[in-house]
Amino acid sequence: MLIAGRIENFKDFSKFSSIKEFNTTIEMFLAEHKQDFTKGELVAFKRLVRFSAKYAGVANAKIGTIVKAINEKLNGLGVSRSTFERMLRKAKDLGILSIENTAKSKGGKGHNVYIFNTIDVLKKRKLTYCESHENPCESKDEDDNFQGETSILLETSMIKRLNTRKEVPLDSTFTASYVPKEFIEAVKPFFDEAATIEDLWKSVFLDTKAISDIVEPDTITYTAINAFKQAIRGLKRGKVKTNLVRYFTGTFKKLMDRTYSELPLDLFSANH
Template sequence: MNGFGVSRSTFERMLRKAKDLGIVSIVNTKKSKGGKGHNVYIFNTIDVLKKRKLTYCENQEKPCCSKDESSKFERETSNLLETSKKKNLNIRKDVNLDSTFTASYVPKEFVQAVKPFFDHAAMIEDFWKSVFLDTKAISHIVEQETITYTAINAFKQSIRGYKRGKVKTNLVRYFTGTFKRLMDRTYSSFL
């Protein structure tokens, strides 16, 4: 599917889960000449959902702190990190920090450009680290503003490539390659 949508098996698995939780009811139809027809999916009201026992603590500000639940939370967090690695994103364990916690050495314009796609301070800093390392040798020749706007342009092109299924390895690596290519053009115009 070139990175767009979900596969049929994923849809069917989620459909089975929704049916088990009582969210959806499935009615099979029959053709007038005999044989099976299409399925009709009925989304149930909230009253039907209340039959299922809730598994979280109600009216409590902090999550329950039993050993079983804390280990379950740790497993879910590690599953989230594994999923993000499978999707070619390098989100580190500090996933709770949004873009407002981005380090001060990252230009605000760059943060504003990346924030709609990755509202994680660590991810934004990873993108900027590759910009910093690539421009360290030429930062005294090329203005910081030019570097920032080239990085923003490279990020936009990288997101476009990602959405079109062109990213084969990792989005930060793809961004780095795109930035290097654009920066080489910019740098050669200064010479």
Template sequence: MLVAGRIENFKDYSKFSSLKEFNNTIEMFLAEHKKDFTKGELVAFKRLVRFSAKYAGVANAKIGTLVKAINEKLKGFGVSRSTFERMLRKAKDLGILSIENTAKSKGGKGHNVYIFNTIDVLKERKLTYCENPEKPCDSKSEDTYFEGETSILLKTSKKKNLKIRKDVDLDSTFTASYVPKEFVHAVKPFFDHAAVIEDFWKSVFLDTKAISHIVEQDTITYTAINAFKQAIRGYKRGKVKTNLVRYFTGTFKKLMDQVYSELPLHVFSSSK
């Protein structure tokens, strides 16, 4: 068990390289799971997120302290301890949060340490999740995960919402037109969010900008799809040590280097 102490003692538990990466993860998590929390639980969740800003994704505080801070901020119209505890259970069950207990140096229970997980850990749970725990999940071969639109691993609500939402709340049908449809179709069974799909494609665009006049667009697109499939396989096998977009980017670069090296010499001479 960890020893209770100042937040600086737990900074190495942060799983994020920056506050921006942490905030992006929270946005993607809420895009998928906002509906799973009550209004009070969302207030509690967002307050915990704010408490986790000094060292991205890590907070250490007693529940009573957090509840008090919320109530003071909202002038008495805050949340109860039971609401905060329900939020913690849901966040932990959904995979976004890990909770470590601490002990005081002189004995007795100390504060909790709240550690937010990266999107990779979150999606790993989604990829292996069985909605009905009393009914075993059907076994699936590795290739089943890459059968396109028919292998929907992340089920998203199809209900229409007339409110204007942030980009991260928009599903794959709102993906910008500069992203090839083939790539959208490959990614959306896993990430049915326009902003996430665009983030993956930005890596492709930046890495091929200088050679787009040499390599055909179809080649780039299908290399990117292949890289995404390999990234998912690597992720499921526990090879992803940073986050999935970075792993995908590295995989895509390697595949494109191979494609580029195999181009005939006359292509380079004609491009001058």
């Protein structure tokens, strides 16, 4: 078990290269799971995110300290300890948060250490869950967690959600703000659904986060647009045998690898 101490003692638990990457991950997570939290739990979640800013994605404040900060901010109309604890359980179950217990050096239980996970960890967790079931992606839970799943064909996503959830999908105007407008405009004539567009962009984000400080954002965006157009051509020509997301992801990787290999060497030396 970890020994309780200052936040500096736990900075190596951070899974993010920058606060920007951490904030983007939280935005992507909430775009998919905001509805899973009550209003009070959402307030608690966002406050924990703020407490995790010094070392991106890591916090070690006591629950009482965080709850007190919330209530002071909202003039006593904040959240209870039980609400905060419910939020922690949900966040952990959804995979965005890991919790490590600590012990005091002189004995007794210490504070918890809260560690936020990256989007790729969430994606692997969903795929592992899907693969461990005899009938993957057909249960209600799997449909509720459809976004980000690469095992469901995009061509049938709207119909499947309408049949199982009986609700109208949000169109492209509801797409999360982390997706570039140019990419949205390129995709919506074919898939005018926010969740579908976000699924595609998550693949782009995961494949480029390691080089995002080297490659210009516009280059990534327009490479993704080019890859999507090629994926659509492949779909119309019958080359997409299983999954459009996989086809798009593979095409984007090839195009991005080509772009990456053509970057001037001085860019790499400048970042080391």
